[in-house]
Amino acid sequence: MLLKVNNLSVDLDGENIIKNLSFEVSKGEIMTILGPNGAGKSVLIRTLLGFLPHKGEITWDKKYKIGYLPQGLNQLLTKDLPLTVKDFFNLKEPIPDKNEIVRYLSMVGLKEDVLSKNTGNLSGGEFQRVLMAWVLIGDPDILFLDEPTTGIDLGGGETIYSLLKKIREEKDLTIILITHDLNIVYGFTDKVLCISRKEHACFGKPHEVMSPQNLEDIFGTKLKYYEHK
Template sequence: MSEILKVENLTVTLDGVNIIENLNFELQRGENLAIIGPNGSGKTVLLKTLLGFFPYKGEIKWTGDAKLGYVPQKIDADRHLPIDLENLLSAKASILGLSAKGGSPSSVAKPLRRTGASGGKKSAIQEVAEATKLTEKIMKTPIGHLSGGQFQRSLIAFALLGRPNVMLLDEPTASIDQPGEEQIYELLHEIQDKYDITIILVSHDLSVVYRYATEVLCLNKIGLCFGPPESTLTPDVFRKLYGEEHKYVHHLHHEK
């Protein structure tokens, strides 16, 4: 693996308050980084700063070929919006200059080459719909009538249309029930394997961190830990991160 991101002495100040101070970490291609920490610790600010939304001091060094996709927290869609998911994705495909109707090799050749496939028979929309398990029925559903899990999968599909090699996700299973959470994280795992994508996600679910993350960043204004979850998430780290009252439960990573 080779490095895709290096963060050095990162400080983010908003409205005169330091949200993040002197943060340092590196990320390798193909890794899955989970960012954890208490509420207000700077997790979402870090994600948005990496995306270029906030000013900062220090260095954020993406490799020249890094192409970022972003999946925000759950967005409440107006149930009266007349547009269905297929038309929403078609609009983005048109903006990106991709084929919405199929038959154009340029619309899908690049992502398919990552898995050893070839040809251009599928449209970009068909490609991302299949990758995110969005059926034809779901694609024809008005976005305001999608379930929480369906809507989150649509946001992932929306991000995939840009052919990213890095995806940043802000609590992708917020407000989704437990079976839906499992489906989303299994889906992300499949997408990461299929397209060789590096993932950076914010999560409050430690069982998810243990099962899916290759690296974990503990953040509470400053970086309190960085490394593989199994060796990094010690009782002392949890106390520093969440306070003395936090109960450390090491068996979480054995849960399924």
């Protein structure tokens, strides 16, 4: 087992955000964290990454290289900086060499000429691809993706998930991601962990745990999911 979480509780500013949560992630799995806004999904990821104090056990079976795309990392944050794509890659440590950058850019479907472009002048899809290459370049074992822009068409009919699927064929990756998109949960992930503000949590394979009743318990409203077959 790559990650084992037992009875995890997280308090922030005196408020209990996560209560007695337990789950496991195996190597090579894709796990989605599902839940309404404010349920503590990002808090959970930030706790797993060691940014927040917690009670309970978080056990990694060994030290892993982590890649993380935090929530809200969007183009607006770099738009006002005189920052080229090359500059953005040079902020990584150790600084990757150009051949390595080009290799990863091509993995996400971008050409070398994007390197000299200002990050603010990229299209939304190009920027998402650059982010994906950026996070992959240190060769992480585990990717944490906090709501990567689901709706965005990366161009050429690809979404961030079809891209990730393609990358996983080339690299052995474990992925823990947050999304609201139920299509992604069914079509892309091995396991789903649902959390809600009311202590209710479920954990298991998507088909097993995502019953209409469970979805209603989590989101507090009637939801019905029609799977596209």
